[in-house]
Amino acid sequence: MSDQEPLETKAPAPPSAPFRESSGEEEAFAAFYRSFLPTLVGFLIWQGAGASLAADLAQESMIKAWRGWSTIRSPRAWVRRVSSRELVRHYSRVEEDPVNPVPDGANANALISRPQELAEWENGQEILGLLESLPPRQRQVLAWSVDGYSPSEIAEELGIDPATVRANLMKARHSVASRMKARGEEE
Structure with missing residues (x-):
């Protein structure tokens, strides 16, 4: 190769998703998600969130949990802590109530799938x-x-x-x- 020949350069590789060792992690997270999501939504409702807000915050916390799943040692406490902090952040950002608030039951919520769960929630x-x-x-x-x-x-x-x-x-x-x-x- 002479001094006049251009050097070959390779384009950088695109960032890849975090490496997952096995589908065992995916299965473990999926089982955790299915079993714990309704509990997490209820936990946020107990703290004063409406059903829709609680479902949104729970979902966002679960996304964060999935991203760091391999490093989380106590997932139930971890997602409670994350969702609780997000609820506090949400309340600190709210400056005023809407003029005509939309009732929580106005839209069917996919995270509350069984009507008897909704009835139990209403009793509370x-x-x-x-x-x-x-x-x-x-x-x-x-x-x-x-x-x-x-x-x-x-x-x-x-x-x-x-x-x-x-x-x-x-x-x-x-x-x-x-x-x-x-x-x-x-x-």
Whole structure:
């Protein structure tokens, strides 16, 4: 090759998708997705999200989980944490309510496929009404607690002090109990 001949260059290879060792990972994620998605949607609803928003945030969290599936050690806690943070971000971006809000049941939601699940969800609306007046942090720790996490586990997942979690749980439970008692006396 002489100094006058042009050097051959190759075009860079296009970026490839992350390498997956086996379809076992895909099957494991698919099973996790199918079994846990309804639970995740419910978890977000307990924190105050409407059904449509909860379904969207759950779906986005599952996409993020798939992208990092091989590195996630506790997928249930991981997607709860990610979706919970996304819900907080969503609320921080909202500046005002729409003039004519669209009711949650206006469009059929593919993530709530069985009508009996929807009926059960509707039966839980009374308790959601009680929870609606709680501050966001109290709703958040209560949702984690209802899903079976201890105060120390919740504190670790949310990056706050366990004493703060216990205090918020106590305040939330006391507030809900007081409201339930007041409703019972009114009827």
